[in-house]
Amino acid sequence: MVGRDEQCKIRPADYINHKGAKVKIKNILLHLSLILCSLMLSNPLMAVESSSIDVDMDAYIEDLTFIAKEPRNSTIPETEFSNPADKSDHHDTVMFMCRDRLENLGYTTVLDEYEYNYDFTMFQTPITYPAKGVNVIGTMKGKVNPEKIIIVSAHYDSVPECNGADDNGAGVAGLLETARILAQYDFENTLVIAFWDEEEEGLLGSRHYAQEARFRNDDIIVNYVYEMIGYKSDEIGSQKIPLGLFWLYPLETLKIRLNGSRGDFIAVIHDDKSTDIATGMHEFAEIESLSLVRLGIKDPVATGLSHNFFRSDHSPFWDEGYPAMMISDTANFRNENYHCIGGYDDDVDTLDHDFAVQVIKVTTMSAFNELKVME
DSSP: OOOOHHHHHHOOOEEEETTEEOHHHHHHHHHHHHHHHHHHOOOTTSSGGGGGOOOOOOHHHHHHHHTSSSOOOOBBBOSSSOOOOOOOOOHHHHHHHHHHHHHHOOOOEEEEEEEEEEEEEETTTEEEEEEEEEEEEEEEEEEEEEEEEEEEEHHHHHOTOOOOOIIIIIIHHHHHHHHHHHSSSBBBBEEEEESOOOOOOTTTHHHHHHHHHHHTOOOOEEEEEEOOOOOOOOOTOOOOOOOTTTHOOHHHHHHHHHTSSSSOSSEEEOOOOOOOOOHHHHHHHTTTTOOOOOOOEEETTTTTGGGGGSTTTHHHHHHTTOOOOEOOOOOOTTTTTTTGGGGGGOOOSSSOOOHHHEEEEEEHHHHHHOOOOOO
C-alpha cells in the first residue's frame, strides 16, 4: 500500500482514441484525484470525528484534584546536587490509582520496577545517580499490526514540598482521560499508556523504558508526552521567550510576539521523525480552536540546542532514535508557580481546565488517528 502523498502524485494523462477523437479520460480522473487528495491532506480526520472524542471535564477535574492534593516525590538520595527526601506516601497512592484505573479499563497492566545507576556529567563533574522507581505501563494489543506501538505518556511524580498540579498532575489526569477514551475502541496498532516515575530526578523512569525498548528493538511509531498542559494566560507579556528562540524559529517567535506574548497556546516540540504527526496535530488543533505552536528539531541528538528542548520524557526516546514529542504549556516560561519556587503554589485553582481539555482532546484525536481504528 502506498502512502497518502504517493497517491497524490500527478502522472501524465493518457489519451484513448475513440472514433478518431482523442478523449482525455484521465484528465477527468486527474481533477477528481486532486480534489480527493486536497481533502485528504488538509483534513486528518478521515478516521475520526471530533464529536467521537469526548473528554469528561468533570472526571478530569476530580482526578486532578485528587492527584495534586499532596506532593508525589520519589525517594531522593543525597548527592552533590540534591538534598535528600523521603518518598511521599501520596506518590504510591497515585501510582496504584493509575494501575487500578488501567486494569479496570481493560489494559494489560504491569508495574515496571527498575533499579540502575545513571551516569552523567554536570558542570564537568562526573556523577552517578541511583535510579530506583516504578513505571505504570498499560497495553492494548493491536489487532492487525501488534508490533507497531503508539505511546501516550506522562510522569506522575512531583518535586518535594509541591503539590504539582500543573507539573504534572494535569498531565496524569489528562492521560487517564486519554486512556479511558481510547479503551472503547479496537485498533490495528498497539496502544501503550505509560505513567513515568522519577522524571523530576532526571527522566529516570522513561530512560529505563526507552533503553529496554531499544534493546527489544520495539517498533515505536511515536511517544506523545503530556508535560504540564493546564496553565494558560491571556495577559499581555505572560509568555516568556527563551533566549535565542527567534534565531531557531523566527516565524513561530513572531507569531507569539504579534499576539502580545500571551501564554495562551500549547507548544509541541518534536523531532523530524514525528513531523507528519505533529503537522496533523496542528490541523486537529485548528478544528478545536486551540492555538498550537509547533517547534520541530531536525536531529535532536546531533543538534546542540538549549536544554529546554530536552526537559521531559520525550528526550530519552530521542536518545534511542524513536519519534517523540513533548506537549507543554512551556512550564516556567509561563507559569510562575513552577516547582513552587519563590513561595508560589502549583495548585489546581491556578489552572485553566477548558484549555487542558482542549489539549487532551487534540492529542487523543491524533493518537486515535495513528492507532487506526478497526472498521
